[in-house]
Every structure is written in structure tokens, then in C-alpha cells.
Amino acid sequence: MPLRVLGIDPGFDRCGLGVVDLQGATPTWVWHGCVQTSAKDDFSTRLQQIRDGVTMAIRVHRPAAVAVESLFFQKNVTTALQVGMARGVIFLAIADAKLPVVEITPNQVKQGISGYGGADKKQMQQMVQRLLKLSAPPTPDDAADALAIAMVGGLLARHPRR
Amino acid sequence: MPLRVLGIDPGFDRCGLGVVDLQGATPTWVWHGCVQTSAKDDFSTRLQQIRDGVTMAIRVHRPAAVAVESLFFQKNVTTALQVGMARGVIFLAIADAKLPVVEITPNQVKQGISGYGGADKKQMQQMVQRLLKLSAPPTPDDAADALAIAMVGGLLARHPRR
Numbered sequence: 001m002p003l004r005v006l007g008i009d010p011g012f013d014r015c016g017l018g019v020v021d022l023q024g025a026t027p028t029w030v031w032h033g034c035v036q037t038s039a040k041d042d043f044s045t046r047l048q049q050i051r052d053g054v055t056m057a058i059r060v061h062r063p064a065a066v067a068v069e070s071l072f073f074q075k076n077v078t079t080a081l082q083v084g085m086a087r088g089v090i091f092l093a094i095a096d097a098k099l100p101v102v103e104i105t106p107n108q109v110k111q112g113i114s115g116y117g118g119a120d121k122k123q124m125q126q127m128v129q130r131l132l133k134l135s136a137p138p139t140p141d142d143a144a145d146a147l148a149i150a151m152v153g154g155l156l157a158r159h160p161r162r
Numbered sequence: 163m164p165l166r167v168l169g170i171d172p173g174f175d176r177c178g179l180g181v182v183d184l185q186g187a188t189p190t191w192v193w194h195g196c197v198q199t200s201a202k203d204d205f206s207t208r209l210q211q212i213r214d215g216v217t218m219a220i221r222v223h224r225p226a227a228v229a230v231e232s233l234f235f236q237k238n239v240t241t242a243l244q245v246g247m248a249r250g251v252i253f254l255a256i257a258d259a260k261l262p263v264v265e266i267t268p269n270q271v272k273q274g275i276s277g278y279g280g281a282d283k284k285q286m287q288q289m290v291q292r293l294l295k296l297s298a299p300p301t302p303d304d305a306a307d308a309l310a311i312a313m314v315g316g317l318l319a320r321h322p323r324r
Contacts, residue, residue: 044257047250071243080239084246085253088209092251095206 004030005157006063006099007150008054009142010071012086013037015050016142019061020132022154029132031061032143047089054093066094067153069145070103102157104149112152124148166192167319168225168261169312170216171304172233174248175199177212178304181223182294184316191294193223194305209251216255228256229315231307232265264319266311274314286310 002021009016014037019030035053037046058066068090071083094101104112110119113127125137125144131151138144164183171178176199181192197215199208220228230252233245256263266274272281275289287299287306293313300306 044253044263047254048257051254077239077242080242081233081246081249084243085250087243088247088250089254091206091247092209092213092254095210101206 002028003065003154003157004061004063005150005154006057006061006066007146007148007153008066008068008090009145009149010068010083010087010090011142012043012046012050012082013039014140014142015053015086015090016140016144016146017053017057018138018143018145018147018150019057019063020147020150020154022151025155027131027151027154029134029147031057032138032147033057034140034143034146043085047085050086051089051093054090055097058093058097058099063099065100065102065154065157067102067104067149067157068094069109069149070105100157102153104153104156108156109145109148109152112155113148164190165227165316165319166223166225167312167316168219168223168228169308169310169315170228170230170252171307171311172230172245172249172252173304174205174208174212174244175201176302176304177215177248177252178302178306178308179215179219180300180305180307180309180312181219181225182309182312182316184313187317189293189313189316191296191309193219194300194309195219196302196305196308205247209247212248213251213255216252217259220255220259220261225261227262227264227316227319229264229266229311229319230256231271231311232267262319264315266315266318270318271307271310271314274317275310 002023015035018032021028164185177197180194183190291299
């Protein structure tokens with residue numbers, strides 16, 4: 001039975017979501033999307049939108065595990081505080097759904113997908129397209145990242161290294 | 163009719179909560195407490211505990227408004243990310259309860275309570291004790307801060323300055 005994984009590229013403005021099935025190491029595309037929030041809305045509303053987006057993706061696609069990209073190196077403290085708020089409600093939504101989480105670094109995602117850590121956004125989208133046999137690169141790049149996070153995170157969840 | 167305000171001193175390890183009634187500018191103590199989370203628990207659990215603490219305080223005491231201390235100057239990016247996660251679930255809980263929020267800075271709180279911005283933790287606890295006619299300084303200091311945030315935030319909510 002395949003392992004269904006939801007990948008999340010967490011962000012306050014845009015939060016990428018991607019779902020894949022893993023049969024062994026072979027991934028199959030299930031769904032991808034992106035919660036986009038508007039700076040015109042107050043940030044309580046935006047946090048609700050992020051939480052609702054994650055919760056709906058879990059309810060609709062019923063993943064067995066969730067992989068979230070970790071972001072330790074923020075550009076600045078204000079950005080870290082904002083991304084932290086988004087991450088807080090994302091982890092809360094996952095915990096409320098009683099799902100296990102694996103956190104992976106951007107480098108783990110890039111290395112897992114492209115074999116080296118230096119892939120740019122466009123190369124990542126093309127690799128994700130090829131691996132999931134899609135007719136076009138998934139957009140926006142946040143959603144492509146989320147699919148990559150789901151694929152790599154799912155493999156790490158299945159074959160944990162210590 | 164008094165304005166009931168919940169004040170929150172947001173934090174990941176300890177989140178202070180305090181409720182006061184404001185009749186004009188005269189505050190009356192209603193309740194204070196503190197959500198303490200343990201580093202032994204995973205942080206999803208800790209985020210749920212913070213959210214549940216805020217939600218329960220709102221359900222039990224039914225404030226008309228919430229005041230949250232803003233923290234723009236974090237010691238470092240890792241701290242900012244953690245405090246951001248706590249703030250995210252706090253604002254989510256407030257938004258889910260459909261309550262208005264006022265954000266106030268630490269300096270606004272200190273100036274509002276003590277007349278000058280340089281009060282230390284102990285002086286703040288004593289001022290809060292005196293203003294609310296309590297038999298002892300409220301503990302822990304996070305809860306005392308939350309009461310101060312509720313008092314000052316409530317006055318700002320009632321007499322907004324532009």
C-alpha cells in the first residue's frame with residue numbers, strides 16, 4: 001500500500017501544498033496547491049486561511065504523514081517572526097489532525113530531488129515535473145517545492161537515518 | 163458596564179494570561195494564569211497547549227477584547243521563530259473566537275503602568291498588585307505582565323490614539 005504524504009512549503013504570503021503517493025521509492029502525483037494570503041487582510045485572517053488550507057488538504061487527501069520544510073536561516077528577525085506565525089498554525093493544524101510530522105531542511109530537499117544542493121527554483125520545478133510525469137512544471141514554485149518536500153520527506157519517514 | 167479585557171504576554175515556554183474589568187479607567191482584577199509548556203514535549207503539543215490555554219481563558223471569562231504584547235526586537239532569529247509560532251496560534255485562537263485584538267509594545271505597557279519605561283520585572287509586579295488591590299504580587303511575572311497588558315491595552319482600545 002502506498003504511503004501518502006502531504007508536503008508543506010511554509011510561508012505567510014504563500015504556503016505551498018503538495019500530496020504524493022510513495023510506492024517504495026516511486027512517487028505518484030496526487031494533488032498540489034498553494035494558499036495565497038493578501039497583505040490587505042489583517043494577519044489573524046491570514047493565519048486562519050493558512051490553517052484552513054492545511055486542514056482542508058488533510059481532510060480531502062487523508063495523508064498518513066506530513067513533511068514540512070524547516071527554515072532556520074531567515075533573512076531577518078521580522079521575517080522570522082512572520083514565518084514563525086505561519087509555521088505555528090501549520091504545526092497546530094497537523095497536530096489537531098493527529099498526524100506525524102517530519103521536518104526536512106531545504107538542502108535535504110534539493111539533494112533528494114536533484115542530487116546536489118544548488119538547484120534553483122526553475123530546475124526544481126522541472127525535476128519535480130519529470131519525477132511525477134506531469135505534462136507541465138507545477139506552479140507556483142511554492143507548490144512544486146511542496147511536492148518535492150513530500151517526496152523527500154516521505155522517503156525519510158520510511159527510511160529514517162540516525 | 164465594564165470592559166472586560168484579556169491580556170496576553172506571548173511566549174513559547176510561558177504564556178502569561180490576565181483578565182481585568184475596566185470601569186472607565188478603574189481596573190478590577192478578574193483572573194490571571196500562565197500556560198507553561200515543557201521542553202520535554204514536542205512543539206506541536208506545546209502549540210496545542212498554548213492555543214487551548216487562550217481558548218479556555220476566552221470561554222471561561224468571556225472578554226470583549228484581547229490585548230497582546232508585540233515583540234519586534236527578539237534576541238535572535240531562532241527565538242523570533244519560536245515566539246512567532248506561539249504568537250501565530252495565539253492570534254488564531256483570538257480570531258476563531260471572533261474577538262478584536264489590540265497590540266501594544268512593552269514600552270507602552272511599562273509607561274501606562276508605571277509612568278516611565280524603565281520599570282523592572284519586580285517593580286511591574288508591585289505596580290500591578292497596587293493597581294488591582296491584590297494581597298500579593300501576581301506570579302509568575304508573565305501573569306503580572308499579562309494583567310498590565312490587559313489594563314493598558316483596554317485603555318488604548320477605549321481611547322485609541324492615531
